[in-house]
Amino acid sequence: MITHPRFAVVGHPNKGKSSIVSALALDDSVQISDTPGTTHKQRSFPLKVDGKILYELIDTPGFQRARYVLEWLQKHDVSADKKHEVIQLFIHEYEDNKRFNDEIELLKPIVDGAGIIYIVDASKPYGEEYEAEMEILRWTGQPSMALVNHIEETDYTLEWKRALGQYFKMVRTFNPMTANLEDHISILESMAQLKEEWIVPVKASIVLFEEYHTQMLDKSCELLSELVYDALSHKEEISLKTEEVEDRDKEKIEEKYKEYLRKLEIKTQKKIEKIWKHEHLEKTQTLLSFEEIDLFSQEAASVFGLTRKELLITGATSGAIAGAGLDLLFLGHTLLLGGAIGGLVGGVGAYFGFDELSDIKVLGQKVGKRYLQMGPMKNRNFPYILLGRAMYHTSTIANRSHALRNTVELNTNNAFKEQWLDDDLRASLEKYHKLFRAGESLDTGILDEYKALLLKALKKTSNN
């Protein structure tokens, strides 16, 4: 016996049923096609929490022969309280008839107790051919609501709402392509109102959905912190075969070092896409390609990283803060020289660390086994380039509807830096970047603190 709320998403073919299911179920694997009749079987999308189903969305095929069904029902007309039995009788009689496969598939969950979410596209005019469908749904006697979708720009909402109002007690607008968390929750709240018994479980689902969203943000920021830490502390090594360090050895280690960082970035991006359940993005060839903006190119530095001036201010500020700590320790007897010297050292270090990536060192000279080492990252601007790119990617993925099947365009955006990075955050981040660059083992708390900063910044981008 099914006790959880179920909602059958029904309607005319090609009106966005699968898009809506895809957006509400956060599943980008749902087939969304322009060709009518793509969905042949009902497909369940349960919201499961620890194995327990809280509610279930059911994607169904569209009505194909609504007039035939309605005519059959009308031939068996009974009083209103028995109309749902006629629907059951229809299902029983035509269950094995392929001709009515789509109608059977969409009516079955409804007669089994599912609420009805009827989808229409209000970017196209209302037509009387929809009335047969709506009438059949009325015969089922199940709680129902209509969702007005807008596939295109034109708007016929008013005439649709007038018609829908006669068949459904609730009519809501929902665009799966642009829907965000708030829209999602708002629709769930409406679904809860369909039946009294569904209020508690659907409201509980809303709380869990919000928790789920927080989990996803949290996990993304954890990955971003690890990315920056790994990238800044990484050391690449190659063994030396000759006595002298040749240019090609230096080129080789530099390329290997850069390649490691590029792969690290791509690996993190994939993990973030998985967290946000956008794993199918990679099916489209041009997705998430940063090839035009190489990680080490000047363009990347200007778009995602800091300018030399910004970097100088950041370095000087963080140095001054560290120096001021000393002044405080000596109760000001240092004549505030700590702050001044710290600022100067930090600023100069940042200024000269703008272009340089990392030192290339020859190690193990006295032990006999000589090798070249590159890293940890010396470039002060690099973490901001890497982080900027990662934040941009994460923000785009996190805000992308699962109903979209188009190619993600990760266009470089100068304004994005302003969205997430301000002077305070920059100074706070620099403190951690310094620690990461030192390559020391970190307390678990350090990465957590860094993650908290990123989380705040990422939430800011979601709000914009």
Next chain:
Amino acid sequence: MHLKSYLNLYALLQNNVSTREERRAFGLDNVTLKNEPIKQLLAWENKYIHHLKKPLLSGDVSSYLYIVTFSLVIIAFILGLLSGITLLSYNGHEPVNIVYFIAMVVFLPLFTMLLSLFSMFRAKNSQSVLLHLTPAYWMEKILKFFPGIDDENIKNFKINPLLANWIVIRRSQFIALFFSLGLLLALLGVVVTKDIAFAWSTTLHITPEVFHGFLNTLALPWREFFPAAVPSIELIERSQYFRLGDKLSEEMISNASQLGQWWKFLAFATLLYALFLRCVMYVIATLGYKNALKKSFLSLEGVSLLLNNMNESMITTNATVGEHIVSSSHTEIQEIRQLKTSYDFVQGWAIPTSKLQVMNDTMKVSSPNIFEVGGSNTLSEDRAIAHKSFGEVLLYVKVWEPPILDIIDYIEELIEIVDKVIIYPIGTEDEMYHVKEKFIKIWIDKFSMIDNNKKIWIKTS
């Protein structure tokens, strides 16, 4: 929590034991441990420990550490004993200079303890130079060359540098403790077995009063309780020894029995500075080690994910079954670009006749028979219109509405009766009946799926 727990958890996480579902189920079964991550991890480890192949890494590493520590402790103890015996060696002609022994049991321990304290502060740094200075660090490196000590398992094992540093720091204290025990034992042994004349001697111009003050300061912790273990000014004066004297001073010889009294001071100095303070250092190192162990335990790769998996609700929204896609065969559909000026029948699918008139005018098409089909018509009404149709039928359809089976049924019925059906997909009135390419394509695709579509034509722009 022990090192073994850390190692077992490391091995379990390396082997990726338990699925996401199992982890969450464990979290729910042990919900009271949710806010106690260490206890929760230990409980999880306990549950899955049997998944690890034997011999366990924890066993290997523990026995390795035990062997290394035990060997180093024995070596240190013997060194301490030998050092003590050497420092207290008395040939009966010259007294034993206590300054060496004091240096060994007071200053050397204080200096090494100071270094240890610095090491503790710098333990976070994986490249700590101070740690590399400790004898324990290098002795372990030397021990690795002995057969049977090094193991492949241990070689591949990567321990947290913080924890590794604290292991070295703690072990150093333990070894130093045994070195000091060796010294104490040497002192007691020599005192018991020999009659030693202790004296003090220095090139520096230090008066007995100054030396007394210094020793009194060293004896501060015990001088109130054991005054006998604090050398008096008289004893200090009597036991000052000058290297260039031809023979021992008369006073020294006359008070020879008193010179042996120094051993009490030396024993207490050893007990306090070399042993007690070292014990304190060992306790501090143990606390630091335990703290590092906890931190390392929580920062093991995969721990964060494991805790998340156990404590976060497992929320899934995906479909339970895969999608079933049906493919159909295609037969090319015939297209026309130019309409004729008149047709035998003009019909509109779900388009009222009034609108069909307007459309005909717009398209410059005329027909004596104009009918609405589909829409609000009954099936029998449609059937009647189909049966009275003949010749060429122009059928307007709304391009934005998908070609559903209801219309296909009608067209299939119609082509049985008429010569030709021209399907004309039109746009909305607001768009001046203009159609978008993508919509037309849907109609073409759908009609190309009909087997017998030779009588069907589609109007394209």
